[in-house]
Amino acid sequence: MVAIDGLVYAYTSQKKISFKDFAIQQGEQWLLLGESGSGKTTLLHLLGGLLRSQHGRIEVNGTDITQLSESGLDRFRGHHFGFVFQKSHLINALSVYDNLRMAPFLAGLKQDVKRITDVLAQLALTENRNSRVKELSQGQAQRVAIARAVLNKPSFILADEPTSALDDKNCGRVIELLLQTSERNKATLIVATHDQRLKSRFSNQIQL
Amino acid sequence: MNLFSLVLNYLKAKPLNTLLNIFLLALGIAVVTVLLLFNNQLQEKISTNSKGIDLVVGAKGSPLQLILCNIFHIDFPTGNIKLSEAEKVVRHRMVKNAIPMALGDSYNGYRIVGTNHMYAELYKAKLASGDWWKNDLEVTVGATVAKLAGLKPGDSFVSAHGLTPDGHDHDERRYLVTGILQQSNTVIDNLILTNIESVWKVHEQSQDSTTVIPLHPSSLVPSVEAGDSTREVTSLLIQYRNPLAVIQLPRFINSNSNMQAASPAFETARLFIILGVGVDVLHGFAYVLIFISGLSIFIALYNSLKERQYDLAIMRSMGASRSKLFISIVMEGSFLTVAGSLFGLTLGHGALWLFTGLVAESQKAGVTAAVFYPAEGFILAGSVVLGVLCSLIPAMQAYRTDIHKVLAGN
Incomplete structure (x- = not known):
């Protein structure tokens, strides 16, 4: 479960943004909808511990992450969150398999070969296991990024504009994949976007 | 990962x-x-090659050349000194040991050194086979020479005049190899050792081999009379009796004789400054x-x-x-x-x-x-x-x- 309480983020001393309190239960799928500049990326990064707030509480699975130390927050992030971005941001120097192995390694978890094999199969990437990142199509790369996000079985998958660069057909595919994969791995999905095409797919929405 | x-x-x-x-x-x-x-x-x-040698005395010329020639055997001699002059140096009270050296001939580019057994002791040379030289025209050969020139005890060879392989041969006299030295990683590996008389003998034109037992044997070459005015050697390797000699002996030699004294330590240090x-x-x-x-x-x-x-x-x-x-x-x-x-x-x-x-x-x-x-x-x-x-x-x-x-x- 994730809940925010009195959360304020100050970009500068003049420019502040405060967020409405909300609570998201385990296993739910939410859409954070807003125009660019509305603060949805900021909110998503605050929730995921990529950015620190000045005021308010962010409670994730019973822990107020605003109170964690720098390295404690790093560890917490590795264990509880999986991130998907607009671009796949894979590590070009590594193969698909090694990209996936980075997730448990950096989070300090066991590198489970069977889990990697399972996730690759879930996302129809079995044949790309040893491919270099540069050999992948854009769609394949995005699927590897999703695989990497769910690999550690995080409680939350946070997706920032995962579809905004895609055409309708691919947009549908990616969002379907995110919904499916998060459900299958029992993760709460939070998608931040300005992409109106996703509205119909989510029953839970927060408008910023 | x-x-x-x-x-x-x-x-x-x-x-x-x-x-x-x-x-x-x-x-x-x-x-x-x-x-x-x-x-x-x-x-x-x-340092291993000049160990135990405090001073080299030889004919006047470049002191560095004297050292390079008589200790490292890479340069040519500065000339000869009279045996009688050399004996005067040996009599000096600051001199503990003096080893005479007679250079001038070679075999296949390897130098033949006329000296005495103290020279081999200086480098703690040990025999690998055969025996030390005893009589005239007998040689004991360094390990590298034996290996590269293919010499073994019992072999004989003709020396060439000069220190380069193209000198004319002294073919009237043959050297006999009596022994081979063990590898010592010193300059002696590249040398052919014999007594001083052999070097003289090879260069003598007249074949008179009358051996007269001297009344007062020379301190350097006991087979000749002390104060012999005709015999010459190339140099003397000298060991000091006490540290005071560093100051006294070189000055004594350089001013009181027509020979020069060169310190290996000083000259090699100078060499390193040049190479440096x-x-x-x-x-x-x-x-x-x-x-x-x-x-x-x-x-x-x-x-x-x-x-x-x-x-x-x-x-x-x-x-x-x-x-x-x-x-x-x-x-x-x-x-x-x-x-x-x-x-x-x-x-x-x-x-x-x-x-x-x-x-x-x-x-x-x-x-x-x-x-x-x-x-x-x-x-x-x-x-x-x-x-x-x-x-x-x-x-x-x-x-x-x-x-x-x-x-x-x-």
Whole structure:
């Protein structure tokens, strides 16, 4: 479960943004909808511990992450969150398999070969296991990024504009994949976007 | 997956850059290594070869030449001195030991040294086979000479006049090999030892071999009368009786006779100062190479960090701490410098090995590629320091990556 309480983020001393309190239960799928500049990326990064707030509480699975130390927050992030971005941001120097192995390694978890094999199969990437990142199509790369996000079985998958660069057909595919994969791995999905095409797919929405 | 294989993958992703950086450093390290090996061995050789010799007395001329000729056997004699003059020096109370040397002939380019058994004792030479020379025209042969000229006890040979292989042969007299010396890694390995009388005999025109037992035998060559005015030797190797002699004896010889005295310690130090200029230039060149390679590694890391800012941010989002990223960059720099210096050390030894294989003179000088000095450990340790230094600024940048800005900035 994730809940925010009195959360304020100050970009500068003049420019502040405060967020409405909300609570998201385990296993739910939410859409954070807003125009660019509305603060949805900021909110998503605050929730995921990529950015620190000045005021308010962010409670994730019973822990107020605003109170964690720098390295404690790093560890917490590795264990509880999986991130998907607009671009796949894979590590070009590594193969698909090694990209996936980075997730448990950096989070300090066991590198489970069977889990990697399972996730690759879930996302129809079995044949790309040893491919270099540069050999992948854009769609394949995005699927590897999703695989990497769910690999550690995080409680939350946070997706920032995962579809905004895609055409309708691919947009549908990616969002379907995110919904499916998060459900299958029992993760709460939070998608931040300005992409109106996703509205119909989510029953839970927060408008910023 | 671990940090090391991550670092390795990053380096493999840019093979040309990686190879260039390793090779550039290796080149600098190789030059340093060759100089180190060469210089150390040369100094070792010089100190072992001049050990126990405090002063060389010979004909007037260049003191350095006197030392090079009579101790290291690489230069030509300055001339001869009268035996009777030499005896006067031996009588001086500051002289503990004096070894006479008579040079002038060679066999296949290896010098024949007329001397006495004290000379062999000076280098603690031991027999490998056969016996020491006893009678005139008997020789005991150094290990390298025996191996390369193919001599064994019982063989006989004709010496050539002069110290180069193209001198005319003294074919009326033949030397007989009585013994072979063990390898001692000193100059004696390259010498053919005999008594002084043999050298005289080979050069005598008249064949009178009347042996008169002298009434007052010479202190240097007991078979001749003391104060003989016709006999000559090339030099005397002198050992001091006490440290005071350093001040008194050279002055006594240089002012009271027409001979000169040269100190091996002083002359070799002078030689190293002369050679030192060349060595310093090479060292400077090597350090410039090492500096440039350090700079090149720094630039490569610095530039690659710009391309890798998303990688760094993504890694942080997956739970990597700042310090983990810092360490990975430092590891990357250090890997390059350690690989470079290992390659450089190998290259240095390899180059010297090739050199000693191709140039016979270097073998004669006793230079080998198969020795390792503690300083090479320092080179390796220094390369780790260099790696850390080169990667410090890029690693600080990785440490400071603002993940929110990078990930939100697309």
